[in-house]
Structure formats: C-alpha cells, structure tokens
Amino acid sequence: MDEQQLRLHGKVALVTGASRGIGRGIARRLGRDGALVAVHYATSAEGAHETVALIEKDGGRAFPVGAELSAHGAAERLFAELEAVLRERTGEGSLDILVNNAAVPGPYGDPQDVTEADFDACYEVNARAPFFLAQRALGVLREGGRIINISSGITRSAQPDKIAYAISKAAVDQLTLHLAKHLGPRGITVNSVAPGRVDNGGPMFSNPAAVERMAQMSVFGRVGQPADIADVVAFLASDDARWITGSFIDATGGTLL
Template sequence: MNRRVALVTGASRGIGRAVAERLAADGLRVFVHYNGHEAKAKETVALIEQAGGTAVAVQAELGSDGGVRELVDAVRTASGGRLDVLVNNAAALPAGPMEADTPERFDRLFTVNVKAPYFLVQQALPLLVDGGRIINVSSVATRMANPTQTSFAMTKGALEVMTRTLAQELGARGITVNAVAPGATRTADNAEAFTGLADFITNLTALGRLGQAGDVAEVIAWLASDQSRWVTGQIIDASGGLHLGPKVA
C-alpha cells in the first residue's frame, strides 16, 4: 500500500510546522514547503524524522510568477505524481489599517493569500487522488470587525468562498474541501506579539486561554483523515471560542 502524501505550505514554523509534524505522526509523507526560512524548514524535517516520520523540504516563492508551478513540479517529481492532502497554510501577514495600506501591500496580500492557493489547487488537481483532502487555513478575522486587518480579512473571506465552491466542484471525485479558522494562536515565533495582550485576548475567549499551534493541527489532522469523509464545504472555527460575545460574570 502506497504511503499517503501531504503538502503543507508555509510549514517551516508556527501552525504549518505543527500541521506537518501531526500529519507525519499519522503516517503521511509530508512535503514541507517554505519560502525564505530554509533553516527552519530543515528543522521541521529533522523533528519529523526524529519522531520516525518522513518529510522533504521544498522551497518556492508563492508570491512570484512561476512559484506555484515550481512547487507542484517538485512534489510531482519526488512523490511519483501522487498527492493525498493539500494544506494551504502559507499567508502574508496583515498590512495594517486602511489609512496605512498601500496598493503594493494590498496586492501582495491577495497574491499570496488568494491567488497562490487558488492556482496551487488548480495545478495540483492532476496529482490529487480521488478521495483526497484540501484544507485551507482561514482566520477568525472573517467574522470579527477588526479595522487593523481589513485587507487581510478580505483575503481570508475569499479563501472561504473558494472552499465552498471547490467542495461542490470536486465532490464527484470524493475530494473534500474544508477550511479551518484559527484565532489568537501563540507559537515559538510569535510569542512576543502577545506581550501585554495575552490576558485581554484570554478574557475574550470562551475556553479561557490563547491557542497553541497543536490545537489547530489536531483539527486539520482530523480533516485529513478518513473520519472526516462526510464533511466538506465547511469553515471550522478553531479559536477556542474567541469573541463569541460577552461573558456572564
């Protein structure tokens, strides 16, 4: 029986790394995509291999012309033309409030967060097996009015629409397409960003803590498994209940 193959974009660190490790723990051979963090990507591969898994680091600039094609070609060559799970995790960070935004930063957001995953799916479809999985990483920013993340939320909203329409289109092949929407998730690389904010965010979260990369990875691993075979076209909130409403004292 052939080992299942997964491609996780932006897997050198953070949520992407946790997803790559978790899928490898389930026995998948994982392609660890990265752009500019080669050392971190190799570290992810090493962690997977130390745990008994199999992984390969693959570099591609998803915001450049030809980057998507280079990534798909690399996976095709190394996997023998097979892909079972595609996780669109790579994303450009929020560009700030509208008054501070620029056309260049706006275009960059949409290129990396919308155009890249769209054409990655398009070009990876010939590799994706019937019954495969496409999992897009969205954000709770799509359901929360945060003026500092307007353009970022717009990109994730587009990703969620793509999730639903592709689920309808690819259902005939048994391919499920879902999205996971993390909230405030603390990782080894972004811990400083939560300095002074952790208590505030925790008080807005139903489960009373910040998220961890592993929390999100578990949800994605379930969506990548056979247990989720009857779930498609869904946006699954993985935020611990961030900003559901006021808490009753």
C-alpha cells in the first residue's frame, strides 16, 4: 500500500506497556497504519525489542523507550527519552497519539484483605501514571491529537475480589471524561477502551479449562485476542473518530450484556 493511503502516515504514537499482550497488539496495528511507534516497556527490554522487530517486519517503524511507571518522575524521564529519539528521527519532539495501556493486575482477594501497600502498587501504575503521562504529553501533543486510555469492563460490573484493580481503572475513566472536555478546543479527543477477557499470554491462558470458563463470559463464546482491542484503538486514533470524545467504548465481547 502507498504510504499516503495509510491512515496514520506521518503520525507519532506512544504505546505504554507494549512489550507483550494488548499493548504489543496495539503497537503493531498502529505501526501497520503508518505511525512511527514508541514501544514503552517497564522491565522487559527484550519484549519491547521483539515488538519493534515485529512492527518492522510488518513494514512499519518503531523504537523502544523504557521507564518504570510506578516510580515518581517516571513520566518526565520517559518523555525526555522519547523526545530525544524523536528529534533524531524526525527533527522534532511532537506526539500525535498517546495510548495509556500499561497496567498491573492488582491484589485479588476479599476487600478486607487488601493492604495499603498492595493498593498503592496497583494505583501507582494504573491510575497515577496515566494522569502524569497525559499531563506531560499536553505540551507536545499536536492539535487534533489522540489520547486513548485502556480501561476495563470491570468498572461496569461488581467483582469484590478485584476491588483495588477496579478502582484504579475507574480512575482512568474519569481521566478520560475530564481531559476530553479540557482538550476539546484543541481538537484532541480522549476516549476509554474497555477490554474483557483477552489472551495476554499470561499463564492462565495455557490452561484449557480456564480459557473455556473465560470464553463463556462472552456472547461470542471465546476469549478476546489483542487484535480485537487493537482494531478499536486504531479506529479511535484515526480521523474517522474525530467526532468521538469522552466516551467509554465497551470492547468486552459482550461480557457486560
């Protein structure tokens, strides 16, 4: 396909948590659509380089950037590296698309058993980091840019054993809502995408019985694949979604019905 026909030709995207799973799927799809993709990782440099290699194999362009998002000052360090690489590759440090995907699963168990340390560890990555990454991005996001926050279907259902994770993802939906109104005058859209059970390569997806149980949660009778979420994100990143902002996109495969 001619470069000019690619929907995201000339755009620059940052995808956090892109060394595997949903983040890798999103990064690959944005790369195929023509964006130059910054592949963020926290600890798996090897995984990030694998994602970059897959994007390049697809004919796209990408590079890795590392930062442990639970640490204070992580957003500043990540963007300092990002902007330095972008200036080398493009001559400027501007960004068009930020995908806040990185997350940790959080503590599972009864609400009375959640410790402050466990709660903080979950909230730091899942809620605080997306806020400060978005805040830091505001100075470099071009007019008409995109912020896409990966939420979760758990914010619309009651699962007491996952309460800390649910609270952290609900905060992401509030980030979406308020930033959408704040950034509207710049033509920047902000939306949440909520996956359900998606095969992220974790151990449970190697267990056929567990996969079958999760599959039955969807009206389609299967677990989601990273591409199912990546395709939704790619739409929101494109000009086709210019009139959608502040929205919660249910991408759970009908799990919430």
